[in-house]
Amino acid sequence: MGVGKTTIGKLVAKKLYRDFIDIDEVIEKEYNMPVSQIFTEIGETAFREREKSIITDVCNQKLQVISLGGGAFLQEEIRKVCLSSSIVFFLDLSWESWKDRISLIIDSRPVLQGKSLEEIEELFYKRQEIYSIHHSKVETDNHDTEGVADYIVESLKLAWELYESN
Numbered sequence: 001m002g003v004g005k006t007t008i009g010k011l012v013a014k015k016l017y018r019d020f021i022d023i024d025e026v027i028e029k030e031y032n033m034p035v036s037q038i039f040t041e042i043g044e045t046a047f048r049e050r051e052k053s054i055i056t057d058v059c060n061q062k063l064q065v066i067s068l069g070g071g072a073f074l075q076e077e078i079r080k081v082c083l084s085s086s087i088v089f090f091l092d093l094s095w096e097s098w099k100d101r102i103s104l105i106i107d108s109r110p111v112l113q114g115k116s117l118e119e120i121e122e123l124f125y126k127r128q129e130i131y132s133i134h135h136s137k138v139e140t141d142n143h144d145t146e147g148v149a150d151y152i153v154e155s156l157k158l159a160w161e162l163y164e165s166n
């Protein structure tokens, strides 16, 4: 949450001339309400089901850049479909840097609400294990969104050149 998936994903899509899809935005449009309201009025379980179903659909479509919500990868089916159909980038941010970003995102991230800083830290480290399953890790500490997006684009181009030469 708040590591920059939505912002950076949009930039990567623009740089690669691809469509961009943010799963949270799709769900918000469907329900015509922000994620925090979906959690309180419809419930997290329904949100997670929609998240899984939409990700499964979009992963099997054309080439595009997809930004997941930070909790999506906790579902095994989502991990499987993403890892088998897509190149999965993990945007890595240290706890020290993420801690400073919490104030920017707390109001719009229901998972963080009502939690103490200690509980949020526990959640952060608990999720690291799941996030260690990916195709490519991108360090984001002390890098702006443009810099991270450029790095992702360059690494995709390099991978493509390597693939073409084989």
Ligand SMILES: Nc1ncnc2c1ncn2[C@@H]1O[C@H](COP(=O)(O)OP(=O)(O)O)[C@@H](O)[C@H]1O
Residues within 6 Å of the ligand: 001, 002, 003, 004, 005, 006, 007, 008, 067, 101, 104, 105, 140, 143, 144, 145, 148
């Ligand atoms: N590399 C970065 N440096 C500084 N601020 C960032 C960076 N990446 C994201 N942000 C800021 O953090 C907040 C959350 O970004 P967002 O793209 O919504 O993350 P996510 O989709 O992973 O939750 C936004 O205010 C965004 O501008």
Ligand SMILES: O=C(O)C1=C[C@@H](OP(=O)(O)O)[C@@H](O)[C@H](O)C1
Residues within 6 Å of the ligand: 001, 002, 005, 006, 024, 035, 068, 069, 070, 071, 072, 108, 109, 110, 111
């Ligand atoms: O980590 C999570 O459980 C969530 C992350 C959010 O997306 P971002 O990672 O884009 O903030 C959003 O899907 C929802 O608030 C739940």
Ligand SMILES: [Mg+2]
Residues within 6 Å of the ligand: 005, 006, 007, 022, 024, 067, 068, 069
């Ligand atoms: Mg997002």
